[in-house]
Amino acid sequence: MKWNEIAQTIARKIERNVMPLFEKEESKKILGRNPSGDETKLMDKKAEETAIKHLSKLGINIVSEEIGTLNKNSKYTAIIDPIDGSYNFANGIPFFCFSIAFFEKQKPIYGMIYELLRKNTYEAFVGNGAYLNGRKIKVSSKNKPYTISFYTLGRGLNLVKKIRRIRNLGSVALELTYLAKGSIDGIVDIRKHIRPTDVAAGFIIAREAGAIICDEKGEELK
DSSP states (O other): OOHHHHHHHHHHHHHHHHGGGTTOGGGGOEEEEOTTSOEEEHHHHHHHHHHHHHHHTTTOEEEETTTEEEOOOOSEEEEEEEEETHHHHHTTOSOOEEEEEEEETTEEEEEEEEETTTTEEEEEETTSOEEETTEEEOOOOOSSOOEEEEEOSSOOHHHHTTOSEEEOOSOHHHHHHHHHTTSSSEEEEOSSOOOHHHHHHHHHHHHHTTOOOBOTTSOBOO
């Protein structure tokens, strides 16, 4: 299958179906809660329905933030976050994206993150580097972190003192692309709230750009 073409087709469909809701009050409409307990808003539902309608035709397994898992007994799985940065979208903050990653069994194949507002495509096939709109990208070459995105529930404050600038932008998936292209030097999340749907594509892209993804002990995250 041409995973990049599939991902790009879905991204464009989501863009057409969901972006008219941006900065509209109806985007804040709450329809329920997803399996993680987070609110599902109107734009989340519309984006997910758009993605699943297309992916279901392929007969592959689907893992999505809003509905959980759709098992088709396929060796291929798509992990999607229809709108990562839902709060930002609902409140008119221009930092959100569509995220999709494809796996063969448990082996990553391809990841794409589409920045819906700015129309930027970040993508990577495993083993072939990371790209932004066709241009190869790499992580920052700085020896010491200058700017990082930091998520905490009160722990790790000693680490904060060692960093020059702290940012928290509200979309981990999109922040991973900023890490991949060297706009920020690191991302730290010690809340233990990150889900596979948040980071599946971002981890592929960031790793292909040269990032190291590890836990608090320095052990690589799979």
